[in-house]
Amino acid sequence: MEPSNLEKTDHKKPARLFVLAAPSGAGKTTLVKELVAAHPDIRFSVSYTTRRKRVNEVDGIDYRFVDKDEFMRLREEGELLESAMVFDNFYGTSRSQVEEHLANGNNVLLEIDWQGAAQVRESMPECTTVFILPPSRAELERRLRDRRTDSPEVIDRRLRDALSDMSHWRDFDYVIINDDLATAVSELDAVLYGDGTANRVTKGPLVSRVEGVLGS
Numbered sequence: 338m339e340p341s342n343l344e345k346t347d348h349k350k351p352a353r354l355f356v357l358a359a360p361s362g363a364g365k366t367t368l369v370k371e372l373v374a375a376h377p378d379i380r381f382s383v384s385y386t387t388r389r390k391r392v393n394e395v396d397g398i399d400y401r402f403v404d405k406d407e408f409m410r411l412r413e414e415g416e417l418l419e420s421a422m423v424f425d426n427f428y429g430t431s432r433s434q435v436e437e438h439l440a441n442g443n444n445v446l447l448e449i450d451w452q453g454a455a456q457v458r459e460s461m462p463e464c465t466t467v468f469i470l471p472p473s474r475a476e477l478e479r480r481l482r483d484r485r486t487d488s489p490e491v492i493d494r495r496l497r498d499a500l501s502d503m504s505h506w507r508d509f510d511y512v513i514i515n516d517d518l519a520t521a522v523s524e525l526d527a528v529l530y531g532d533g534t535a536n537r538v539t540k541g542p543l544v545s546r547v548e549g550v551l552g553s
Contacts (some may be wrong), residue, residue, distance in 0.1 A: 352439045359469035360499030362480040364515040380438040388426035419456035451505040468509040472516035511536045
């Protein structure tokens with residue numbers, strides 16, 4: 338007997354929303370770009386920001402650069418799924434962009450900070466949250482200074498804020514320690530497309546590694 342049309346249908350898994358957060362210097366942006374390049378079904382949500390555009394950044398690709406008045410208008414109209422002030426600048430995620438990608442059957446990846454992640458969890462509790470950590474405090478500082486895009490004063494502030502951000506890792510579903518890029522990308526891939534069990538925040542061995550990073 339020929340299978341019915343319903344039986345022939347390929348039931349695609351529902352699109353999912355993934356939220357990635359990390360302290361400045363943990364390498365989150367690089368991980369996201371590697372993952373998006375490998376998986377065409379992922380859509381990288383482009384955040385709004387009031388921060389000034391850097392020389393190597395492209396409006397609409399890296400961020401949507403707007404002034405403070407425009408940002409506040411978007412927030413008041415409910416267009417922002419989440420928003421936060423980071424280093425004296427506002428950042429926010431386009432609600433309509435995320436909803437459109439999900440409706441089209443594409444997984445969505447948000448690259449935001451821990452404050453924004455908390456807001457997204459409240460609005461969309463079905464989302465999967467991942468926190469990225471550097472391998473040590475010393476490596477975090479080295480990465481921040483090697484960027485050579487900020488003044489020593491700004492770097493010191495970023496480092497202080499980054500250490501504070503790291504204390505929120507338990508609020509997430511998964512944690513990835515970005516020591517080796519290839520390994521971190523593989524672990525992130527497992528979280529999104531496998532079970533990612535080894536990187537769940539409840540796993541004993543992972544907790545020990547994280548405590549080592551925080552205490553280093």
